[in-house]
Amino acid sequence: MDQLKVVANEMLPIYQNEVGEKFVNARELYEQLLVSTPFPKWIEGRIEGYSFTDNEDFWTYFSVSTDGRPLKEYIFTLDAGKELAMIENNEIGKAIRKYFIEVEKRSYQQQPNSPLQALQIAINQMVLQEQKIIQLEQQVTIVQHRINSLDTIDTDGDLQQRLNKMIQRFAWSEGINFNKAWKMFRSTFNKVYRTNLKTKVNNYKEKHGLKQLTVPRYLALTNQLEDAVRVADKLLNKENEIA
Incomplete structure:
Protein backbone atom coordinates (compact mmCIF):
# COMPACT_ATOMS: atom_id res chain seq x y z
CA MET A 1 0.00 0.00 0.00
CA PRO A 112 -5.49 -3.16 -23.94
CA ASN A 113 -7.47 -6.20 -25.08
CA SER A 114 -4.67 -7.68 -27.19
CA PRO A 115 -0.85 -7.70 -27.38
CA LEU A 116 -1.04 -5.58 -30.53
CA GLN A 117 -3.15 -2.95 -28.80
CA ALA A 118 -0.80 -2.98 -25.83
CA LEU A 119 2.11 -2.39 -28.20
CA GLN A 120 0.25 0.47 -29.89
CA ILE A 121 -0.49 2.09 -26.54
CA ALA A 122 3.19 1.80 -25.60
CA ILE A 123 4.23 3.36 -28.93
CA ASN A 124 1.74 6.21 -28.47
CA GLN A 125 3.12 6.87 -25.00
CA MET A 126 6.67 6.92 -26.36
CA VAL A 127 5.66 9.39 -29.08
CA LEU A 128 3.98 11.64 -26.52
CA GLN A 129 7.03 11.46 -24.31
CA GLU A 130 9.32 12.40 -27.21
CA GLN A 131 7.05 15.32 -28.07
CA LYS A 132 7.22 16.52 -24.46
CA ILE A 133 11.01 16.26 -24.53
CA ILE A 134 11.17 18.26 -27.76
CA GLN A 135 8.88 20.93 -26.28
CA LEU A 136 11.04 21.13 -23.16
CA GLU A 137 14.19 21.45 -25.29
CA GLN A 138 12.57 24.25 -27.30
CA GLN A 139 11.56 26.02 -24.09
CA VAL A 140 15.11 25.71 -22.75
CA THR A 141 16.47 27.14 -26.02
CA ILE A 142 14.07 30.09 -25.84
CA VAL A 143 14.96 30.77 -22.22
CA GLN A 144 18.69 30.51 -22.97
CA HIS A 145 18.27 32.93 -25.89
CA ARG A 146 16.52 35.41 -23.62
CA ILE A 147 19.24 35.03 -20.98
CA ASN A 148 21.92 35.63 -23.61
CA SER A 149 20.05 38.66 -24.89
CA LEU A 150 19.75 40.10 -21.41
CA ASP A 151 23.41 39.36 -20.84
CA THR A 152 24.30 41.20 -24.04
CA ILE A 153 21.97 44.17 -23.60
CA ASP A 154 21.94 45.48 -20.06
CA THR A 155 18.55 46.99 -19.29
CA ASP A 156 19.37 48.35 -15.82
CA GLY A 157 19.30 52.10 -15.27
CA ASP A 158 18.60 54.85 -17.81
CA LEU A 159 19.86 54.84 -21.40
CA GLN A 160 23.05 56.67 -20.54
CA GLN A 161 23.98 54.15 -17.85
CA ARG A 162 22.97 51.36 -20.17
CA LEU A 163 25.27 52.63 -22.94
CA ASN A 164 28.22 52.83 -20.55
CA LYS A 165 27.62 49.28 -19.36
CA MET A 166 27.33 48.01 -22.92
CA ILE A 167 30.67 49.56 -23.86
CA GLN A 168 32.23 48.06 -20.72
CA ARG A 169 30.88 44.67 -21.71
CA PHE A 170 32.17 45.11 -25.26
CA ALA A 171 35.66 45.96 -23.93
CA TRP A 172 35.63 42.85 -21.75
CA SER A 173 34.40 40.59 -24.57
CA GLU A 174 37.09 41.88 -26.97
CA GLY A 175 39.89 41.88 -24.40
CA ILE A 176 40.61 45.59 -24.88
CA ASN A 177 40.66 48.56 -22.53
CA PHE A 178 37.70 50.84 -21.95
CA ASN A 179 39.15 53.79 -23.93
CA LYS A 180 39.79 51.65 -27.00
CA ALA A 181 36.26 50.25 -26.79
CA TRP A 182 34.86 53.79 -26.79
CA LYS A 183 37.08 54.65 -29.75
CA MET A 184 35.71 51.69 -31.71
CA PHE A 185 32.18 52.67 -30.74
CA ARG A 186 32.70 56.27 -31.91
CA SER A 187 34.19 55.05 -35.18
CA THR A 188 31.24 52.76 -35.83
CA PHE A 189 28.71 55.43 -34.82
CA ASN A 190 30.37 57.97 -37.14
CA LYS A 191 30.31 55.52 -40.02
CA VAL A 192 26.66 54.55 -39.55
CA TYR A 193 25.28 58.04 -39.04
CA ARG A 194 27.85 59.87 -41.22
CA THR A 195 28.97 62.20 -38.51
CA ASN A 196 31.95 62.96 -36.29
CA LEU A 197 31.22 62.63 -32.60
CA LYS A 198 34.45 64.24 -31.47
CA THR A 199 33.81 67.35 -33.56
CA LYS A 200 30.14 67.46 -32.55
CA VAL A 201 31.02 67.24 -28.85
CA ASN A 202 33.63 70.03 -29.11
CA ASN A 203 31.24 72.28 -31.04
CA TYR A 204 28.50 71.69 -28.44
CA LYS A 205 30.90 72.52 -25.60
CA GLU A 206 31.93 75.81 -27.21
CA LYS A 207 28.39 76.78 -28.08
CA HIS A 208 27.11 76.23 -24.54
CA GLY A 209 30.22 77.27 -22.66
CA LEU A 210 30.88 73.86 -21.11
CA LYS A 211 34.27 72.86 -19.71
CA GLN A 212 33.64 69.12 -19.88
CA LEU A 213 31.22 66.98 -21.85
CA THR A 214 31.32 63.23 -22.20
CA VAL A 215 30.08 61.42 -25.27
CA PRO A 216 27.18 59.73 -23.39
CA ARG A 217 26.13 63.08 -21.93
CA TYR A 218 26.29 64.73 -25.37
CA LEU A 219 24.21 61.94 -26.86
CA ALA A 220 21.68 62.36 -24.07
CA LEU A 221 21.46 66.12 -24.55
CA THR A 222 20.97 65.73 -28.31
CA ASN A 223 18.45 62.88 -28.03
CA GLN A 224 20.72 60.37 -29.74
CA LEU A 225 21.05 57.81 -26.96
CA GLU A 226 18.68 55.33 -28.57
CA ASP A 227 20.76 55.42 -31.76
CA ALA A 228 23.91 54.93 -29.70
CA VAL A 229 22.45 51.95 -27.84
CA ARG A 230 21.55 50.34 -31.17
CA VAL A 231 25.15 50.74 -32.35
CA ALA A 232 26.51 49.27 -29.10
CA ASP A 233 24.04 46.41 -29.39
CA LYS A 234 25.29 45.56 -32.86
CA LEU A 235 28.90 45.73 -31.70
CA LEU A 236 28.15 43.28 -28.92
CA ASN A 237 26.40 40.94 -31.30
CA LYS A 238 29.18 41.34 -33.87
CA GLU A 239 26.81 42.10 -36.75
CA ASN A 240 28.27 43.95 -39.72
CA GLU A 241 25.18 45.74 -40.89
CA ILE A 242 23.39 48.25 -38.68
CA ALA A 243 19.87 49.10 -39.77
Whole structure:
Protein backbone atom coordinates (compact mmCIF):
# COMPACT_ATOMS: atom_id res chain seq x y z
CA MET A 1 0.00 0.00 0.00
CA ASP A 2 3.04 2.26 0.00
CA GLN A 3 3.20 2.74 -3.80
CA LEU A 4 -0.14 4.46 -4.41
CA LYS A 5 -0.53 7.16 -7.04
CA VAL A 6 -3.45 9.46 -7.82
CA VAL A 7 -5.23 8.43 -11.04
CA ALA A 8 -8.30 10.69 -10.78
CA ASN A 9 -9.07 13.79 -8.79
CA GLU A 10 -12.30 15.39 -10.00
CA MET A 11 -14.45 15.08 -6.86
CA LEU A 12 -11.83 13.56 -4.57
CA PRO A 13 -8.57 11.66 -5.13
CA ILE A 14 -8.68 8.04 -6.27
CA TYR A 15 -5.49 6.07 -5.78
CA GLN A 16 -4.05 3.11 -7.64
CA ASN A 17 -1.32 0.61 -6.77
CA GLU A 18 1.25 -0.95 -9.05
CA VAL A 19 -1.13 -3.72 -10.20
CA GLY A 20 -4.00 -1.39 -11.06
CA GLU A 21 -6.18 -1.81 -7.95
CA LYS A 22 -7.97 1.38 -6.93
CA PHE A 23 -8.53 2.84 -3.46
CA VAL A 24 -10.01 5.83 -1.69
CA ASN A 25 -8.96 7.57 1.50
CA ALA A 26 -11.84 7.32 3.98
CA ARG A 27 -11.11 10.71 5.58
CA GLU A 28 -11.15 12.45 2.18
CA LEU A 29 -14.42 10.68 1.33
CA TYR A 30 -15.85 11.68 4.73
CA GLU A 31 -15.02 15.34 4.09
CA GLN A 32 -16.75 15.29 0.70
CA LEU A 33 -19.83 13.63 2.18
CA LEU A 34 -20.14 16.55 4.66
CA VAL A 35 -20.83 14.20 7.57
CA SER A 36 -21.52 15.92 10.90
CA THR A 37 -20.42 13.00 13.08
CA PRO A 38 -16.72 13.14 14.06
CA PHE A 39 -14.61 11.07 11.71
CA PRO A 40 -13.33 8.42 14.21
CA LYS A 41 -16.84 7.67 15.41
CA TRP A 42 -18.26 7.71 11.88
CA ILE A 43 -15.70 5.33 10.35
CA GLU A 44 -15.75 2.92 13.28
CA GLY A 45 -19.54 2.79 13.11
CA ARG A 46 -19.48 2.11 9.38
CA ILE A 47 -16.87 -0.66 9.71
CA GLU A 48 -18.76 -2.38 12.52
CA GLY A 49 -22.27 -1.82 11.15
CA TYR A 50 -21.52 -3.00 7.61
CA SER A 51 -18.94 -5.72 8.32
CA PHE A 52 -16.02 -4.22 6.43
CA THR A 53 -12.99 -6.49 6.86
CA ASP A 54 -9.53 -5.25 7.82
CA ASN A 55 -6.81 -6.09 5.24
CA GLU A 56 -9.50 -7.00 2.73
CA ASP A 57 -11.88 -4.05 2.40
CA PHE A 58 -9.59 -1.52 4.03
CA TRP A 59 -6.12 -0.94 5.46
CA THR A 60 -4.98 1.47 8.14
CA TYR A 61 -1.92 3.62 8.77
CA PHE A 62 -1.01 6.65 10.88
CA SER A 63 -0.35 10.16 9.62
CA VAL A 64 0.58 13.31 11.52
CA SER A 65 -1.91 16.14 12.07
CA THR A 66 -1.04 19.84 11.91
CA ASP A 67 -0.61 19.91 15.70
CA GLY A 68 1.70 16.91 15.64
CA ARG A 69 -0.76 14.30 16.91
CA PRO A 70 -0.99 10.94 15.09
CA LEU A 71 -4.10 10.39 12.98
CA LYS A 72 -5.41 6.96 12.09
CA GLU A 73 -6.14 6.82 8.38
CA TYR A 74 -8.20 4.26 6.48
CA ILE A 75 -7.65 3.25 2.85
CA PHE A 76 -10.70 1.50 1.36
CA THR A 77 -10.98 -0.42 -1.87
CA LEU A 78 -13.01 1.43 -4.48
CA ASP A 79 -15.84 -1.11 -4.17
CA ALA A 80 -15.98 -0.55 -0.41
CA GLY A 81 -15.82 3.19 -1.07
CA LYS A 82 -18.96 2.89 -3.22
CA GLU A 83 -20.74 1.28 -0.30
CA LEU A 84 -19.60 4.00 2.09
CA ALA A 85 -20.94 6.64 -0.28
CA MET A 86 -24.30 4.91 -0.76
CA ILE A 87 -24.80 4.31 2.96
CA GLU A 88 -25.23 8.06 3.48
CA ASN A 89 -28.42 7.84 1.37
CA ASN A 90 -28.22 11.41 0.06
CA GLU A 91 -27.56 13.14 -3.25
CA ILE A 92 -23.88 13.81 -2.66
CA GLY A 93 -23.31 10.17 -1.75
CA LYS A 94 -25.01 9.06 -4.97
CA ALA A 95 -22.94 11.54 -6.99
CA ILE A 96 -19.68 10.27 -5.47
CA ARG A 97 -20.67 6.66 -6.20
CA LYS A 98 -21.34 7.59 -9.85
CA TYR A 99 -17.96 9.30 -9.95
CA PHE A 100 -16.28 6.10 -8.71
CA ILE A 101 -18.07 4.07 -11.38
CA GLU A 102 -17.07 6.54 -14.11
CA VAL A 103 -13.42 6.33 -13.10
CA GLU A 104 -13.62 2.54 -13.31
CA LYS A 105 -15.15 2.74 -16.79
CA ARG A 106 -12.37 5.02 -17.97
CA SER A 107 -9.83 2.61 -16.58
CA TYR A 108 -11.39 -0.35 -18.40
CA GLN A 109 -11.42 1.59 -21.67
CA GLN A 110 -7.72 2.24 -21.33
CA GLN A 111 -6.85 -1.43 -20.81
CA PRO A 112 -5.49 -3.16 -23.94
CA ASN A 113 -7.47 -6.20 -25.08
CA SER A 114 -4.67 -7.68 -27.19
CA PRO A 115 -0.85 -7.70 -27.38
CA LEU A 116 -1.04 -5.58 -30.53
CA GLN A 117 -3.15 -2.95 -28.80
CA ALA A 118 -0.80 -2.98 -25.83
CA LEU A 119 2.11 -2.39 -28.20
CA GLN A 120 0.25 0.47 -29.89
CA ILE A 121 -0.49 2.09 -26.54
CA ALA A 122 3.19 1.80 -25.60
CA ILE A 123 4.23 3.36 -28.93
CA ASN A 124 1.74 6.21 -28.47
CA GLN A 125 3.12 6.87 -25.00
CA MET A 126 6.67 6.92 -26.36
CA VAL A 127 5.66 9.39 -29.08
CA LEU A 128 3.98 11.64 -26.52
CA GLN A 129 7.03 11.46 -24.31
CA GLU A 130 9.32 12.40 -27.21
CA GLN A 131 7.05 15.32 -28.07
CA LYS A 132 7.22 16.52 -24.46
CA ILE A 133 11.01 16.26 -24.53
CA ILE A 134 11.17 18.26 -27.76
CA GLN A 135 8.88 20.93 -26.28
CA LEU A 136 11.04 21.13 -23.16
CA GLU A 137 14.19 21.45 -25.29
CA GLN A 138 12.57 24.25 -27.30
CA GLN A 139 11.56 26.02 -24.09
CA VAL A 140 15.11 25.71 -22.75
CA THR A 141 16.47 27.14 -26.02
CA ILE A 142 14.07 30.09 -25.84
CA VAL A 143 14.96 30.77 -22.22
CA GLN A 144 18.69 30.51 -22.97
CA HIS A 145 18.27 32.93 -25.89
CA ARG A 146 16.52 35.41 -23.62
CA ILE A 147 19.24 35.03 -20.98
CA ASN A 148 21.92 35.63 -23.61
CA SER A 149 20.05 38.66 -24.89
CA LEU A 150 19.75 40.10 -21.41
CA ASP A 151 23.41 39.36 -20.84
CA THR A 152 24.30 41.20 -24.04
CA ILE A 153 21.97 44.17 -23.60
CA ASP A 154 21.94 45.48 -20.06
CA THR A 155 18.55 46.99 -19.29
CA ASP A 156 19.37 48.35 -15.82
CA GLY A 157 19.30 52.10 -15.27
CA ASP A 158 18.60 54.85 -17.81
CA LEU A 159 19.86 54.84 -21.40
CA GLN A 160 23.05 56.67 -20.54
CA GLN A 161 23.98 54.15 -17.85
CA ARG A 162 22.97 51.36 -20.17
CA LEU A 163 25.27 52.63 -22.94
CA ASN A 164 28.22 52.83 -20.55
CA LYS A 165 27.62 49.28 -19.36
CA MET A 166 27.33 48.01 -22.92
CA ILE A 167 30.67 49.56 -23.86
CA GLN A 168 32.23 48.06 -20.72
CA ARG A 169 30.88 44.67 -21.71
CA PHE A 170 32.17 45.11 -25.26
CA ALA A 171 35.66 45.96 -23.93
CA TRP A 172 35.63 42.85 -21.75
CA SER A 173 34.40 40.59 -24.57
CA GLU A 174 37.09 41.88 -26.97
CA GLY A 175 39.89 41.88 -24.40
CA ILE A 176 40.61 45.59 -24.88
CA ASN A 177 40.66 48.56 -22.53
CA PHE A 178 37.70 50.84 -21.95
CA ASN A 179 39.15 53.79 -23.93
CA LYS A 180 39.79 51.65 -27.00
CA ALA A 181 36.26 50.25 -26.79
CA TRP A 182 34.86 53.79 -26.79
CA LYS A 183 37.08 54.65 -29.75
CA MET A 184 35.71 51.69 -31.71
CA PHE A 185 32.18 52.67 -30.74
CA ARG A 186 32.70 56.27 -31.91
CA SER A 187 34.19 55.05 -35.18
CA THR A 188 31.24 52.76 -35.83
CA PHE A 189 28.71 55.43 -34.82
CA ASN A 190 30.37 57.97 -37.14
CA LYS A 191 30.31 55.52 -40.02
CA VAL A 192 26.66 54.55 -39.55
CA TYR A 193 25.28 58.04 -39.04
CA ARG A 194 27.85 59.87 -41.22
CA THR A 195 28.97 62.20 -38.51
CA ASN A 196 31.95 62.96 -36.29
CA LEU A 197 31.22 62.63 -32.60
CA LYS A 198 34.45 64.24 -31.47
CA THR A 199 33.81 67.35 -33.56
CA LYS A 200 30.14 67.46 -32.55
CA VAL A 201 31.02 67.24 -28.85
CA ASN A 202 33.63 70.03 -29.11
CA ASN A 203 31.24 72.28 -31.04
CA TYR A 204 28.50 71.69 -28.44
CA LYS A 205 30.90 72.52 -25.60
CA GLU A 206 31.93 75.81 -27.21
CA LYS A 207 28.39 76.78 -28.08
CA HIS A 208 27.11 76.23 -24.54
CA GLY A 209 30.22 77.27 -22.66
CA LEU A 210 30.88 73.86 -21.11
CA LYS A 211 34.27 72.86 -19.71
CA GLN A 212 33.64 69.12 -19.88
CA LEU A 213 31.22 66.98 -21.85
CA THR A 214 31.32 63.23 -22.20
CA VAL A 215 30.08 61.42 -25.27
CA PRO A 216 27.18 59.73 -23.39
CA ARG A 217 26.13 63.08 -21.93
CA TYR A 218 26.29 64.73 -25.37
CA LEU A 219 24.21 61.94 -26.86
CA ALA A 220 21.68 62.36 -24.07
CA LEU A 221 21.46 66.12 -24.55
CA THR A 222 20.97 65.73 -28.31
CA ASN A 223 18.45 62.88 -28.03
CA GLN A 224 20.72 60.37 -29.74
CA LEU A 225 21.05 57.81 -26.96
CA GLU A 226 18.68 55.33 -28.57
CA ASP A 227 20.76 55.42 -31.76
CA ALA A 228 23.91 54.93 -29.70
CA VAL A 229 22.45 51.95 -27.84
CA ARG A 230 21.55 50.34 -31.17
CA VAL A 231 25.15 50.74 -32.35
CA ALA A 232 26.51 49.27 -29.10
CA ASP A 233 24.04 46.41 -29.39
CA LYS A 234 25.29 45.56 -32.86
CA LEU A 235 28.90 45.73 -31.70
CA LEU A 236 28.15 43.28 -28.92
CA ASN A 237 26.40 40.94 -31.30
CA LYS A 238 29.18 41.34 -33.87
CA GLU A 239 26.81 42.10 -36.75
CA ASN A 240 28.27 43.95 -39.72
CA GLU A 241 25.18 45.74 -40.89
CA ILE A 242 23.39 48.25 -38.68
CA ALA A 243 19.87 49.10 -39.77
